Amino acid sequence: PLTSPKEMFDKAYQDGYAIGAFNVNNMEIIQGIMKAGEAEQSPLILQVSAGARKYAGQNYIMKLMEAALKESDLPVVLHLDHGQNFEICRDVISDGFTSVMIDGSHLPFEENIALTKQVVECAHGQGVWVEAELGRLAGVEDEVSSAENVFTDPDEAVEFVERTGCDSLAIAIGTSHGAYKFKGEPTLDFDRLEQISSRLPGYPLVLHGASSVLPEFIDMANRYGGQVSDAKGVPEDFLRRAAKSGVCKINIDTDIRLAMTAVIRKFFHEKPQEFDPRKYLGPAREAVQEMVQHKIKNVLGSSGKI
Template sequence: MALVTTTEMFKKAYEGGYAIGAFNVNNMEIIQGIVDAAREVNSPLILQVSAGARKYAKPAYLKKLVEAAIIDSDVDIALHLDHGDSFELCKQCIDDGFTSVMFDGSALDYEENIKVTKQVVEYAHAHGVVVEAELGKLAGVEDEVNVSAEDATYTDPDQAVDFVKRTGVDSLAIAIGTSHGAYKFQGEPKLDYERLEKITNLLPNFPIVLHGASTVIPEFVEMCNKYGGDIPGAQGVPEDMLRRAAKFGVCKINIDTDLRLALTGAIRKYLVENPSQFDPRKYLGEGRTAIREMVKHKIVDVLGCDNTL
């Protein structure tokens, strides 16, 4: 179809009470697995690129891989910068053809976060690009993001209203208990739905974003560990919690860790069971298939976003 912004996606998601999956990409097989899944269930899609992915795969390669995905599929795709940490990085991605960027100023003080976010918004909107920002701090580790549990803070609802009004952002990532990485909870998983509902009521029809929302699917954790991995005690966000969040104005749910676990688990299994094989097309192909099936499950059973075009 086309490379699009998230504006229309989010409008339909908000009205329909479902969320759009935002999947982090690092190489060809991950992109193909995600896009093939979205095509099979006729779902729009957000492919997002972190600073770490840009360093690993190089911006030009990732952009062309996404362009190839559009040619090869019939789904609308938004290309999004995940956790941009400066105006300069956001500007570079906008100039490179991204349709959506996130400026993450959560490490800044409140007024500085507003100042830089507004600068990003002004440049992005002038180029037809939408902006996501973050208010509050999620704990956990993912690529360039590293926040301790002690430094994590939940989003203040009244502050969220002021932030959106003063910056003009198009969507807002909030902190209600999710976290980055494979170790999201110690003890019982819990999300602050009361806080989420209050933010949604104060910002009607405004798209909310959840970061750190992988479910850390047990079967892939077990597969990794069975075939030589060492990932004890990993725990993600239960699927029913994410389905409930989508009913409170959450229009975008970020998924990265589950992609990594699916790819790694499938590759580990293949290499252990086929020790004489050294053809990367074989084991990477297994990883791509695992990602495709996992993403289909996410879109249909967790996000509720199939057949919405």
């Protein structure tokens, strides 16, 4: 059933594991993730970006979710990823999302607070969870990626949570979106994470940009004509550690994209005569399932936690 993140996060926080929040854009992705969740008996968060709504269409997303939930008893959160304004949050709440992210991280502190508060007032009236973001995730090409000021300030985090009433907070400690997260050795600012979580005891934190960019798929993509050679993600051990330090939600999109693309590239290379989309979307869907299952079981630790 569609559920709120509340109970999921309470349990995850207590036991030091995390719930995977997987981005969905089409039927195969939703099916792959749901199958993985079923196999592992894991709670799931399916998240929809503005780009996903534009690509699939909000009506299609809702109907696909309805179908997924009809075939499963798993607790599933339907979450808006990176809501840019009040209106998009309000719209998905009226469609039945159980959780929204309002991303005011690009705004000055006071403006981020004002916007987040506005969404909290609307969402809480309907029992909907609100994730906000403080600090900025470095862009792929961002030269200031390691600059102190883009990371979340622990004092500000406490003030932000108190003043906005947001239910969970996405923080910046060195992760970034996409497949090129680190130029040299991967590092995350765990001291900062621990400072933030110790000042907000019991409070669920969120890690965006948390794909691991699995070498298996990078190699496969490159072997069959891809060009994603300098890709580097967040080591799995970092995610396990984060899950023990107050991070209850770990966002994964890039790993889904890479798994599907690698498998489809291989298929086209090996079977150039094939042109039935089911022949390559089927294996792509299986690759999503296997990858998500691996995350749930070996990294996030949410197997059997329903």
